[in-house]
Amino acid sequence: MARHLTLGIDIGTTNVKACVLDTQTGKVVAFGSQEHPLFHPKPGWAEQEADNYWQAVTSSIRQCLEQGNFADQIAGVAISGLVGVTLPVNDKGRPLRPAMIWMDSRSEEECTDIRNTIGEKEINRNNGNRVAPWFIDPKALWIAKHEPHVFAATHKFLSPAGYCTYRMCGNFTMNTGDAGLAYAYEYQKEAWNPAVANAIGIPIEKFPRLYRSHEIVGEITSKAAEETGLRAGTIVAAGGTDISSAALGVGVTKAGEAFYSMGTGSNLGIMIPTEQTVDEYRILKWPHVLPGLTMFDAPMAFTGASLKWFRDQFGDGEFRLAERMGQNVFDLFTEQAKHVPACSNGLLYLPYLGNSLAPNWNSRATGVFFGVQPTTTRATMIRALIEGVAFDLLSNFRIAEAAGAKIDTLVLNGGPTKSRFWNQITANVVNRPLKVPDIGEAAPIGDAVLAAVAAGIYSDPVTPLADIVKIKETIDPDPVANRRYVDFFEEWRAVYQSLVGSMDRHRSLLEKYSVS
Known part of the structure; x- marks a missing residue:
């Protein structure tokens, strides 16, 4: 046979x-x-x-x-x-x-x-x-x-x-x-x-x-x-x-189609013909598995890794509860975050736990929570983690569009995309429908x-x-939430830009006093 x-x-x-x-x-x-x-x-x-x-x-x-x-x-x-x-x-x-x-x-x-x-x-x-x-x-x-x-x-x-x-x-x-x-x-x-x-x-x-x-x-x-x-x-x-x-x-196999793959890191991949020259180098290009197609691709380093870091450092309670209930520990985190309003009461997170890839390409970048207040809770931090990852995607999204890429919808893949809550935040931030394959x-x-x-x-x-x-x-964006996210995204970008010099000096101090 x-x-x-x-x-x-x-x-x-x-x-x-x-x-x-x-x-x-x-x-x-x-x-x-x-x-x-x-x-x-x-x-x-x-x-x-x-x-x-x-x-x-x-x-x-x-x-x-x-x-x-x-x-x-x-x-x-x-x-x-x-x-x-x-x-x-x-x-x-x-x-x-x-x-x-x-x-x-x-x-x-x-x-x-x-x-x-x-x-x-x-x-x-x-x-x-x-x-x-x-x-x-x-x-x-x-x-x-x-x-x-x-x-x-x-x-x-x-x-x-x-x-x-x-x-x-x-x-x-x-x-x-x-x-x-x-x-x-x-x-x-x-x-x-x-x-x-x-x-x-x-x-x-x-x-x-x-x-x-x-x-x-x-x-x-x-x-x-x-x-x-x-x-x-x-x-x-x-x-x-x-x-x-x-x-x-x-099933992303044609020029103009795009997908968002999420795991430890994530990638925004937009298909372009290999013969097409795109003079934008903050986003990468490498061959698709299909000859004749090149992926105009923005890698981001700390997507699922951000929530995994939070789980490993602060999630003992959720670990024990997940084991007793037979549930996914990450679902317990996102359930808490659902009770926090969009934009996390102003708490902003830069998802750079060691470096930043596209579009900043800053190997000395570091993770940041900005806007901590007496009312900031664990649930607020969890939602800010997810929103910070989505803001990183939006920064690449805008650069790709400015370079001539047309993105009507995104097809999703990867572990974090199993969370409908996470997917809805992503859709609201980038203001595009997200297709979830079965x-x-x-x-x-x-x-x-x-x-x-x-x-x-x-x-x-x-x-x-x-x-x-x-x-x-297909997950459609909420236009009301998107308007709020657009406003906070501008401040999110400004926080990063204002801290670039501090991140560089901070890394130098770490290297100076690190134990070999």
Whole structure:
């Protein structure tokens, strides 16, 4: 009997999620997930262990396989993952140091070096992006400067998806989406540019071979079969970035369509034709999993992470209550926030717990509550956290529109979007309808679709989506609440601008007095 199941796996910043897709019905028949740790050894540093990615991947796969006799029916596998990660490995595929992930901001000096050597205009032209620590190259140059023995021993720089794909099939690969976070990648030609790589100071041979997301990169090895429970010889596809696979998984497949993906961080992704030149670099550009489309994408760092921080530091009571009641602890937080009026009685929150990505790109930004009064409660702070995240989205929303992007509606995805309360605040702030798909986690579904194309089950990634993606709800904005949010948004922006200098001096003090 022909194999008709495929497996999609997404490596998020703190969780790996996997699903098995039945291509005959368009339904997910199994799901698994596993957390993995994030380390902040110094202010501004953010690292993860590559083997923790792999352990979470194998755990998620085995959870799926335990839900049915699936291994022999899985025709293909694809992995996506978090982007902007610099992970050096040797020629045996062994990690040489922890991965420096997207929120790591230690490489500001290396960004200055890139501007002084090749120039930011050439980076803009070749890669379509700005120079910032969020990307692969500045962190690689930091390694070259501070850990030259590691840089010299580096055979390839891999992404988390690329590393786990290597563990699957034994080949060093990089999908074009992950490559979009390396300045040597010429995004409108889908190719490495050796001249740019050499000018930056990273030999082009340290980057893996490029593949489109639906292309075959290898087969499950016997060793990987033992570790995962999958059948040796199963096709492995190149996969994509977490955001681009999620876009596919929610059915965002045409220029002009947009989606908002929320997790530990979040992304506003607007689809543009790859040949279109947009001279706006506060918002990023990288390849969609669909050839010919580029994602005009605004990443924001501390979305779900803001409420998770509050939970971890101040949520012991809710933790215990959630366990007794069998409820989601975050639902208990948002239930409290429902009783606070829009704009949180004037309490404003800047969601920058370590740095700010789009549109500020300030690696020295810090989180701020502004407007605390004697009447400020825990519930007020919870609502302000959610509203501060929505204000960060609105700041990028306005920049995208000014650059010529047209956004009629947003399609949602990710953990926080399971909260209707959170979604309503987002709709009220950006003043657009939000479409909520009737699917689970979109990125692994998108990966499963890519795996089905690689395995020859689907002729293309778009056609089957009509049977997979259904919109269960559209959340319309409240115009009265929007007018109030617009007024407070202007003050929210002003608070950030007035504190930029203080944030810079504050980080210098932290670095001066940090314990090595």
